[in-house]
Amino acid sequence: MKKVLSVLLVLGLVFTLAACAPASTTTSDSAADGSLDAVVEAGVLRVGVKEDVPNFGLKNTATGEIEGFEIDIVKLLAKEILGDENAYELTPVTAKTRGPLLDNGEVDLIIATFTITEDRKLTYNFSTPYYEDAVGLLVKKEAGFTGLADMDGKVIGVAQSATSKEAVNKVAAEKGITVSFSEYATYPEIKAALDSGRVDAFCVDGSILGGYVDDSTMILPDRFSPQEYGVTSKLDNIALTEAVDGYISGWLADGTIEELITKWGLNY
Ligand code: GLU
Numbered sequence: 506m507k508k509v510l511s512v513l514l515v516l517g518l519v520f521t522l523a524a525c526a527p528a529s530t531t532t533s534d535s536a537a538d539g540s541l542d543a544v545v546e547a548g549v550l551r552v553g554v555k556e557d558v559p560n561f562g563l564k565n566t567a568t569g570e571i572e573g574f575e576i577d578i579v580k581l582l583a584k585e586i587l588g589d590e591n592a593y594e595l596t597p598v599t600a601k602t603r604g605p606l607l608d609n610g611e612v613d614l615i616i617a618t619f620t621i622t623e624d625r626k627l628t629y630n631f632s633t634p635y636y637e638d639a640v641g642l643l644v645k646k647e648a649g650f651t652g653l654a655d656m657d658g659k660v661i662g663v664a665q666s667a668t669s670k671e672a673v674n675k676v677a678a679e680k681g682i683t684v685s686f687s688e689y690a691t692y693p694e695i696k697a698a699l700d701s702g703r704v705d706a707f708c709v710d711g712s713i714l715g716g717y718v719d720d721s722t723m724i725l726p727d728r729f730s731p732q733e734y735g736v737t738s739k740l741d742n743i744a745l746t747e748a749v750d751g752y753i754s755g756w757l758a759d760g761t762i763e764e765l766i767t768k769w770g771l772n773y
Contacts, residue, residue, distance in 0.1 A: 541586070541744035544613055550583045553598035553612040557692060559715045560769040561618055564597075571595050574769040575616045578635065578736070578753075581761070582614075585752050600667040601690050604628070607739055614749065615737040618710060620668050630746040631735030632753045635762055636771070639728035640672040643707040643714045645699065646723050650706070653727040657682035662695035662704035664688070669708045672730030692717060712771070 544550055554575055555562035561573045576595070584590040596612050603615045607629065618638070621631040644650045653676065663669040665688050677684050687704050689695045696717045698704045707717065710732050714724050736753060738746045756762045
């Protein structure tokens with residue numbers, strides 16, 4: 506009897522403690538929605554961006570600052586969410602690192618040429634698209650390629666975790682050509698492979714290729730597989746996702762995004 510009583514006493518204590526605990530630590534809903542609060546509390550918006558994509562997110566070697574269209578979007582968001590356009594922290598990402606950085610909470614958002622796909626929507630939230638690009642091919646001028654059709658039997662260099670391989674496979678099937686792939690973790694590695702002849706073409710979005718074209722290479726005129734870029738957040742960050750989407754939609758409607766596209770000369 507004594508034992509039963511003490512068990513009941515302990516249970517009672519547990520329930521009382523649970524009832525007294527702050528709501529945010531006991532309801533999963535508010536925890537899921539808490540990220541916007543967390544950003545406001547921290548006073549800083551942490552964003553993963555590209556640092557090697559001209560006019561989108563590119564490191565200015567003179568100042569060490571990353572600049573571009575996507576960084577301007579970061580500033581606008583920081584101003585709306587925190588009242589200060591400088592209240593942000595940038596983390597350079599690649600196609601391979603951006604998902605994991607978001608997963609482990611090191612960044613609140615990714616604004617880094619992240620293409621919206623049905624598959625990715627199962628893992629992340631994407632805002633309304635703020636830009637549309639298309640996939641292209643960078644080749645050596647001396648190779649004499651003029652278009653995608655010349656890629657039959659060739660080796661294409663693509664980045665891991667990028668949409669490029671699937672995009673090429675689809676268009677190759679449509680054109681009745683066969684290609685093979687070499688996959689790399691980073692874009693500089695693909696460029697090095699192109700320079701040394703290990704791949705015949707470097708394939709990714711035109712905006713990204715723009716950072717790697719030089720005197721000995723050229724971007725082929727063929728563009729395929731539209732790539733819509735969205736601001737990316739964790740699937741359970743409902744409040745942050747909805748706030749960001751509201752701002753992006755507003756800036757698409759009132760011409761702010763269009764102004765930035767003109768400012769950065771984005772006309773791919
Ligand atoms: N935009 C494409 C993607 O999301 C290319 C990769 C990249 O953004 O680096 O897969």
